[in-house]
Amino acid sequence: MIERLQVSYLRNLSQVDLSSAACNVIIGVNGSGKTSLLEAIFLLSRGKSFRHYQPKRYIQHHKDSTTVHARLTDNSTLAIQKQADATTLLRLNQTTVYNQSILTEQLPTLLIDPSTMDMLEQGSASRRQLLDWLVFHMKQGFHSQWVAYQRLLKQRNSLLKKTNHLSHVQLAELKSWDKGLSNHAALIHHYREQVFTEWQPYFAKSITQLLPAYADQLSLSYNAGYDTSVGLDVQLNERLEQDLQLGYTRIGNHRADIHVHWRSSDSTRAKSSNKEVDVILRDELNHKLPILKEQAANVLSRGEKKLLITALRLSQLPLLLNNEMVTKLANSDIQTRMTPVVLLDDITAELDSRAIKILLTTLARLPCQVFMTSLTDDVVPLVKELWSNPKTFHVKHGQIYLT
Numbered sequence: 390m391i392e393r394l395q396v397s398y399l400r401n402l403s404q405v406d407l408s409s410a411a412c413n414v415i416i417g418v419n420g421s422g423k424t425s426l427l428e429a430i431f432l433l434s435r436g437k438s439f440r441h442y443q444p445k446r447y448i449q450h451h452k453d454s455t456t457v458h459a460r461l462t463d464n465s466t467l468a469i470q471k472q473a474d475a476t477t478l479l480r481l482n483q484t485t486v487y488n489q490s491i492l493t494e495q496l497p498t499l500l501i502d503p504s505t506m507d508m509l510e511q512g513s514a515s516r517r518q519l520l521d522w523l524v525f526h527m528k529q530g531f532h533s534q535w536v537a538y539q540r541l542l543k544q545r546n547s548l549l550k551k552t553n554h555l556s557h558v559q560l561a562e563l564k565s566w567d568k569g570l571s572n573h574a575a576l577i578h579h580y581r582e583q584v585f586t587e588w589q590p591y592f593a594k595s596i597t598q599l600l601p602a603y604a605d606q607l608s609l610s611y612n613a614g615y616d617t618s619v620g621l622d623v624q625l626n627e628r629l630e631q632d633l634q635l636g637y638t639r640i641g642n643h644r645a646d647i648h649v650h651w652r653s654s655d656s657t658r659a660k661s662s663n664k665e666v667d668v669i670l671r672d673e674l675n676h677k678l679p680i681l682k683e684q685a686a687n688v689l690s691r692g693e694k695k696l697l698i699t700a701l702r703l704s705q706l707p708l709l710l711n712n713e714m715v716t717k718l719a720n721s722d723i724q725t726r727m728t729p730v731v732l733l734d735d736i737t738a739e740l741d742s743r744a745i746k747i748l749l750t751t752l753a754r755l756p757c758q759v760f761m762t763s764l765t766d767d768v769v770p771l772v773k774e775l776w777s778n779p780k781t782f783h784v785k786h787g788q789i790y791l792t
């Protein structure tokens with residue numbers, strides 16, 4: 390858990406130094422700097438902002454860099470400095486580290502914000518990231534496979550982009566990359582599939598809580614991005630001509646996706662005390678109302694989609710926490726138990742009061758730390774009911790005050 394957080398020169402946050410609790414409510418008017426505080430924590434955890442790819446957009450105007458520093462309950466310290474030219478300096482316990490994944494392991498963050506509320510309608514990237522966040526934290530071998538896969542994919546795509554006709558030498562090179570891709574792909578798929586299978590009952594439970602009317606109607610599916618019954622290299626070879634025309638690799642783990650499906654309720658469940666009527670009803674319903682299947686995004690209302698996305702994210706936490714989140718501190722034999730940090734940006738504007746209550750009640754029961762932003766202090770009484778010593782901060786023009 391983050392005990393102390395220091396932020397310098399991130400958007401309108403010039404110098405922030407705060408001691409945080411298990412639950413932290415950040416209140417302020419539009420443009421005061423609430424989201425920037427969540428952005429700072431996310432940056433430390435993931436090495437990038439959830440709002441803008443380019444550091445110069447979130448580094449304070451007229452400054453060269455932004456720094457975020459956190460001390461966790463176990464006294465370990467994490468720090469990131471981002472410079473305008475995207476140079477990144479990372480430190481764990483005052484020692485420079487060269488891999489963001491080391492900090493990510495120490496500080497898992499889960500973000501629920503307005504921009505992720507369109508995840509069902511957007512391209513596959515954000516849904517893939519949702520699954521991969523879980524796989525990263527649950528399967529130690531996943532990250533290195535993914536990095537190696539991305540490296541080979543980049544090489545392959547730059548060759549495909551360069552030419553429509555491969556020389557013998559280029560073809561031989563491409564085939565050796567494809568072999569490597571295929572090996573990484575099989576492992577990446579294996580990890581994803583395992584985690585996906587474990588995730589499903591947690592998702593079903595979250596739906597029962599947040600969207601009870603859709604319990605039994607919503608299900609998840611995972612698409613690997615290629616036909617996993619055949620080696621990826623074989624399929625890449627078969628599609629080489631197409632890929633050469635397109636200038637990029639069309640199949641593989643980088644095209645994986647998860648979908649949420651809706652199916653109409655089983656009409657045979659029509660309730661009746663009269664067995665004969667029941668049979669007639671069932672027959673009639675069976676004839677008149679066939680089971681319908683659709684992408685959930687085509688059926689659910691806008692508010693219901695937000696609840697569905699909240700359920701998708703929320704269902705990942707208990708799974709992660711049940712999965713022994715213990716990692717070794719870098720360069721040491723000390724093992725620490727990770728506390729995920731949940732960042733809730735402006736949820737009161739996104740969810741109705743019933744959903745907020747379910748979400749916060751669930752979070753309060755889990756060993757995670759929460760930072761939530763809000764325009765008003767309406768949520769504070771509920772937070773005080775659920776957490777023993779929550780902290781409330783007010784933000785004004787980038788200055789943060791404990792209240």
Ligand SMILES: Nc1ncnc2c1ncn2[C@@H]1O[C@H](COP(=O)(O)OP(=O)(O)OP(=O)(O)O)[C@@H](O)[C@H]1O
Nearest residue numbers: 400401419420421422423424425446447448449450
């Ligand atoms: N690079 C930058 N340097 C300095 N200030 C910036 C920079 N980028 C954005 N800002 C300012 O930072 C302020 C904080 O924005 P932020 O999104 O954190 O506010 P917020 O409190 O979450 O607002 P809202 O409730 O509207 O979402 C804005 O007023 C914006 O003008």
